[in-house]
Amino acid sequence: MGFDYNSLLMASGAAGIALCFTLMSSWLRERTSTFLLTWAMCIAIIIAAIVVFSVFHSTVNVLHSTLAGVLLTSAFAISYGGFTQFSTGRFAGGPVAALVVVGAAPIVVSSAFGFDGLSFVFINLMSALLLGVCGYRYWTARAESPGPITAIAALHAMLALSFLLCVIVLAAETPLYLDGKVPDNWAEALNLMVSVIALTGIGGLFVTVHQERISRRHRDASLIDPLTGLSNRRALFERFPDGHVPEGTGLIVFDLDDFKGINDRHGHTFGDTVLRSFARMIEENCRGDDIAVRLGGEEFVLVLPQSSPTHALALAERIRSIMGRMVHPMDDRPVTCTVSAGVAVAEKPGLSLDTLIRKADNALYLSKRSGRNRVSQTTSTAA
Template sequence: MGFDYNSLLMASGAAGIALCFTLMSSWLRERGSTFLLTWALCIAIIIAAIVAFSVFHSTVNVLHSMLAGVLLTTAFAISYGGFTQFSTGRFASGPVVVLAVVSAAPIIVSGAFGFDGLSFVFINAMSALLLGFCGYQYWTARAESPGPITAIAALHWMLTLSYVFCVIVVAAETPLYLDGRVPDNWAEALNLMVSVIALTGIGGLFVTVHQERISRRHRDASLIDPLTGLNNRRALFERFPDGLVPQGAGLIVFDLDDFKGLNDRHGHAFGDTVLRSFARMVEENCRAEDMAVRLGGEEFVLVLPQSSATHALALAERIRSIMGRMIHTMDNQPVICTVSAGVAMAEKPGLSLDTLIRKADNALYLSKRSGRNRVSQTASSAA
C-alpha cells in the first residue's frame, strides 16, 4: 500500500506522542478535567504497545506480541475509564479492571500454548470489541457537544472496523500459527493508517470538547451570584431576551429591612450569612419553574411563570413570615432580620420586564412606607 509495516508503526507512534503531549498540556491548564489525563495515559500505553509491536516485528517472538497485545487492550480498557470521567467525573476502576483482565486473558492463554496466530486474532478481536464499546458510550453522551462527540464515536467505530478487517484476514491466513512470519497484509496496513487518523482526530476533538466545557462553565458562572448561588441580574434579563414578559407571569421583589443597620451593628460577614440564609429559604419555597434572582445588595426578585395574584401574594407572605421567624445568632445573641416585598402581575401581553420590575418596586416602596415587614401589591399592577 506504499508504506512498510515499520514506517506505519513509526507514524502511529509519532501521532501518539504528539497527542499525549497535547492532552497533558491541556490537563495541566485545567486540572479538573481528569479525563484528559486518563486519555494521555491511554496514549502513553499505546505508544509502549507500538514499541512492543516493533520489537515483535524484528524477533517474531510470541512473548513480544503478547506484551504488545496486553498493553494495547489495557489502554483501550482504561479509555473506558476516561469516558466515565468525561461523563460523570469519576474513574470506573472496577469495570476497567474487569475489561482489562477479560481482554488480556485469551491473548495470554493462546500465546502461552504456542498459538501465536490465534493470539494475534484475539489481540485484534478484543481491541475491536473494546473500541466499539467505547464508541457506543460516547454516542450515548453526544447531547453535550453533538458535533465533536459524534465525531469521536465515529472515529472509535472506524478504528473498530479496521481491527475487524485484521481479525478476518489473520484468521484466514494464519488461524493458529504465524510460522515465523509477522502479519503484514493490507488489513494491518489499513489499521495502522486509520490509527494515525483516529488518534489525531480523537485528540483534537477531546481538546475541542474540553474548551467548550470551559466556555460553558465561564458563561454559567457569569449568570450566578457568587455569594448566594442564585441567578444574577444578567441571568434575569437573559431569561427574557426580547425584554417582554408573558401574560400571566408574576414578579415579587424582596428587600431585607434595615440591612445597612444590620451590617453596621454586626459586620458584613454576618450580613452575608443572612443573605445566604434568605436565598436558600427562597429556593426551598419556590417551584422548579420559578426563577430566584439576587439583583444586588439586599434586593431579590422571584419570577413566577404562569402565576396568579393570589398565588404570588401567598408565596410572598409565606417567605416574609418564615424570614420573620428565622433566628440568626451573633455573639450568642439572637438576631432577627425581616423582609418587605412588592408584587406585580403581567395581566396583559406585551409588558416589558423593566416595567414589571418598576411596578413591583412601587409595591415594595408601599410596604416600606407602611412600616416594613409586609407584602404589598400596587393597585395599578395591570399591564
C-alpha cells in the same frame, strides 16, 4: 500500499507522542478534567505497545507480540475509564479492571498454548470490541457537545472496523500459527493508517470538548451570584431574550429592611450570612418553574410563571412571615431581620420585564413607606 509496516508503526507512535503531550498540557492547565490525564495515560500505553510491536517485527518472538497485545487492549480498557471520568467525573476502577482481564485473557491463553496466529487474531478482535464499547458510550453522551463527541464516537467506530478487518484477513491467512512470519497485509497497513488519523482526531476533539466545557463553566458562573448561589440579574434577563414576559407571570421584589444598619452593627460577614439564609429560604419556597434571583445588594426577585395575584401575594406574605421569625445567631445573641416585598402580575400580553420589575418596585416602595416588614402590590394588577 506505499508504506512499509515499520514506517506506519513509527507514524502511529509519532502521532501518539504528540497527542499524549497535548492531553497532558491541557490537563496541567485544568486539573479537574481528569479524563484528559486518563487519556494521556492510554496513549502512553499505546505508544509502549507500538514500540513492542516494532521489536516483535524484528524478532517474531511470541512473547513480544503477547506483551504488545496486552498493552494495547489494556489501553483501550482504560479508555473506558476515561469515558466514565468524562461523563461522571469518577474513574470506574472495577469495570476497567474487568475489561483489562477480559481483553488480555484470550491473548495470553492462546499464546501460552502456542497458537501465536490465534493470539494475533484475539489482539485485533478484543481491540475492536473494546473500541466499539467506548465508541458506543461516547455516542450516547453526544448531547453535551453533539459535533465533537459524535466525531469521537465515529473515530472509535472507524478504528474498531479497521481492527475487525485485520481479524478477517488474519483468520483467513493464519488462523492458528504465524509460522515465523509477521502479519503484514493490506488490513494491517490500513489499520495503522487509520490509527494515525484516529489518534490525531480524537486528541484534537477531546481538547475541543475540554475547551467547550471551560467556556460553558465560565458562562454559567457569569449567570450565578457567587455569594448566594442564586441566578443574577444577567441570568434573569437572559431567561426572557425578547424582553417580554408571558401573560400571567408574577413577580415579587424583596428588600431586606435596614440591611445597612445590620452590616454596621454586626459586620459584613454576618450580613452575608443573612443574605445566604434568605436565599436558601426563598429557594425552599419556590415551585419547580419559579426563578429566584439576587438583583444585587439586599434586593431579590422571584419570577412566578403562570401565577395569579392571589398566589403571588400569598407566597410573598409567607416568605415575609418566615423571615421575620428566622433567628440568626450572633455571638450567642439572637438577631432577626425583616423583609419588605412588592408584587406585580402581568395580566396582559406583550408586557416587558423591565415594566413588570418597575411595577413591583413601586409596590416595594409603598411597603417601605408604610413601615416596612409588609407586602404591597400595584394598584392595578394588570401592571
